[in-house]
Amino acid sequence: MEDMLNLGDRGLQVRPLGIGAWSWGDRFFWQYGSDYGEKQVREAFEAAINSGITLFDTAEVYGQGESERLLGKFHQSCEAPVHIATKYGPLPWRLFKSSVYDAVSASLERLQLDSIPLYQVHWPFTCFMSQETLLNALADEVERGRIQAVGVSNYSADEMMQAQQILQSRGVPLAVNQVRYSLLSRTIETKGILDMAKDLGVVLLAYSPLAQGLLTGKYTARNSPSGGRKMDAKFSVKGLQRIDPLLGMLRELGQKYQKTPAQVALNWLIGQGGIIPIPGAKTAQQANDNAGALGWNLSSEDWIRLEQASRPWL
DSSP, X not given: OOOOEEOSSSSOEEOSOOEEOTTTTOOSSSOTTTSXXXXXXXXXXHHHHHTTOOEEEOOTTGGGGHHHHHHHHHHHTOOSOOEEEEEEOOOTTOOSHHXXXXXXXXXXXXXXXXXXXXXXXXXXXXXXXXXXXXXXXXXXXXXXXXXXXXEEESOOHHHHHHHHHHHHTTTOOEEEEEEEOBTTBOHHHHTTHHHHHHHHTOEEEEEXXXXXXXXXXXXXXXXXXXXXXXXXXXXXXXXXXXXXXXHHHXXXXXXXXXXXXXXXXXXXXXXXXXXXXXXXXXXXXXXXXXXXXXXXXXXXXXXXXXXXXTGGXX
């Protein structure tokens, strides 16, 4: 069985897999309301909870608040523990500490919570509000009890260290840095983010851990995706041909372990320790598929084979 991971120092413990809820309520990129809607994402939520996954990652901007509202509705009828992580956008017009207070208040209302388990800074945008002002405002919210743990997102190694130092001076640990990480996106290793997180004891939440579906194997040169993904060069015929050898290895290991390619790709991330992949799930089937990445481990030999095969994406 995999180890539980601590997020911060307030007793927030989760399994090393969560659900990313960007697609819940998002009509622009994910076409929420076309071929899936509230019924399907509620079923995804319930399937995740039933499989022991309790961490759901959202943001105030996802679906213009709709993702938070849906999660707020769903957890009300759930008896199991639910750990919701959301994010603050340091937008240009948010200049003062009061902006943070107001944003937390609005998220609490949409989420129907008294306290947010994990509150993250969505990106390190410092032109209008310094990290000192922002992170001290978040430490104030921890003291008020409206936030339990503080995280950041898309922070470099140096930015993460700076954030950790500012929070530490207030007695608040930096819980997480949420970064893009998958077999097809390994730049956090070459940029020192992975090593720095381990040095600081910061958990990494890995978003796009299946590279927006590329690592599921369902997209091929003959079967390209619709929607916003069509604009991504990785989904072009050339891009899909390039990843074919890696997908072949994922299929081969999937047969060996009786798992899907996606489950193997997620397990590769989990196997490093200190990393929580947060793949999306729009349906119960997808949530159950994600959960199949838990409860087993790739052998060290197979882990290394995948590490070597995915080095072109370092």
